[in-house]
Amino acid sequence: MYAQVQTIFYSGILALIVALVLGPLLIPVLHRLKFGQSIRQEGPKSHQAKAGTPTMGGIIILVALCVPMLLFFFDKPAIWLALFVTLGHGLLGFLDDFIKVVLKRNLGLTAKQKLLGQIIMAVALAYVVTSYFGLGTDIWIPFFNQSIDFGSLYFIVIFFVLVGTTNAVNLTDGLDGLAAGTTVISAGTYALISYYFGNIELAAFSLATAGACLGFLVYNIHPAKVFMGDTGSLALGGVLATVAVMTKTEFLLIIVGGVYVVETLSVMIQVVSFKTTGKRVFKMSPIHHHFELSGWSEQKVVGVFWSASLLLSIFALSILIMNQGGR
Template sequence: MKGVLGAAAVSLLAALLGTPMYIRFLGRRGYGQFIRDDGPTSHHTKRGTPTMGGAVILGAVLVAYFVAHLFTLTPPSMSGLLVLFLMTGLGLIGWLDDFIKISKQRSLGLRSGQKLAGQALVGVIFAVLALNFPNDQRRTPASPFISVVRDTHVNLAFAGTVGGVLLFVLWANLMIAGTSNGVNLTDGLDGLATGASTMVFGAYVLISIWTSNQNCQTNPGIKCYEVRDSLDLAMVAAAGMGACFGFLWWNASPAKIFMGDTGSLALGGALAGLAITTRTELLVIILAGLFVLEVLSVMAQVGSFKITGKRVLRMAPLHHHFELIGWNEITVVIRFWIIAGLFVALGLGIFYAEWVVGTS
């Protein structure tokens, strides 16, 4: 627990104190946000606001994780390192996308195919490695079984066959693409994605601590959890939560800095990695329900326009629709935070209810 608390505290301070220094650094180089002309007119005042702030979040998480291990004199786990690899890899892709936008002063950075290819490459490496590196009890960081609150009986890897491993890699990449793009689409208003991500990371701190206390490796029982490195994953989640908290101080309306794709892709990747390694792959759909709604709103908008030629929303993603019907930006953010909190509470309720029902 000392490591979890230490990771949260260090990442919070690193993001809180490091962000204003990074803002000055970006400001001196003129690295400002490009604003779409077809978006809400109220956003035009944000043109030039420093972006790529996700680099602070990513740096704070990495520093906090390794400092916490130095503090507790414990080695990093393979599960924690793989989640951080996924987060860092996607963050670098997002950084490249942001840099192209800024340097060329346009709303398009990497082409969609290039971005998806980069995400897929990082995702494939993560998925393949996650099925390797067994510990003394032959548990790997990830499981080939599809999970909800714990592993189900649906085995994607077919006892290690090449076709089965490929199916798991595809499943993992679907999750990674879904969460990273979900956070990316939600990151359109000051503090919206940062605040929602803080809540989901907080949920994974609780889930990881609970699965550590009831783990089959240390506390075997009928309903014990097969998660390999629960406490270390709690440290990763705590570092993510603290970093988002610290960054939110500067990212809340009126934002002094935006996280950019650097932050949104990194945060989405971290959430996908935590879901896969904590055996809560389908539960993350509930925990990250706000991000799911944002993705569905874009899918509905595009699908409706292609099929009928009509739009179901004034503008997608969903938060822009409410802006265009007259809601103030801060009102949208706060109400969406409430929705995000309700989804997190529902997800934690489902997680705990499964334990209660299973042990009663």
């Protein structure tokens, strides 16, 4: 048991070190390649100073995550599945970033192209976990401590979990350090959840993600020297969704990732309100921009959101323990 805990710990530390080392090496390269972020004109005026900050920094996170996984868990099928979904979303994000930043096509990948890629990964994830890992098509419901068997609808549920989580993390990536810091907390929480269920590989995978994000955060904290771009945000959403599916805690992810959920809901509310009434509920969505335009400093918004994420994660863990593991 001690050796397993050691491996989990080493995975997180190694990912952190790799990210810290990669930052000074990759950021100048992104600068030279002119992979600079363009800033929305309608956004907060303070953000205009960020124009030209290199993006696609998610590469740092992905490399830092892969190193300990391939070093310690090269022969583990669960890790290869998790990496497939994570790197698959990272590739989608990279292509989207490349088209927008390098080819100067503002829309990036089309919605159909993204959707096709996400459908492939969702089907692969659902098929492998049910056919090869024998996890079944049931999902645990927090608070009620019951599991519901979704049967053939399970594939559809997994698709929405995957698409919803990746897009939610993507929407959260709008302020320096916001998505990276929130994911440190969420992924760290899933390391504890995975360990609670005795899944050492996923615990290490989650902690390595947290370590990689923490290392990246050194260069992404305000004022950011690099942005993760869709390359990082879509991949991180893939991490959280995959671990939630493989631990059968898909609905618990709604609590752990409550900040992502609120960000997404704010966009949905804004769109529906404007289309139906012509009025905006928020000064700007996602909601982190609303607080900025209300006079909060960027650092204050990020700090409050990190704190909310931490409290939600503690709440989720308490639910898990009180329900004796759910499964």
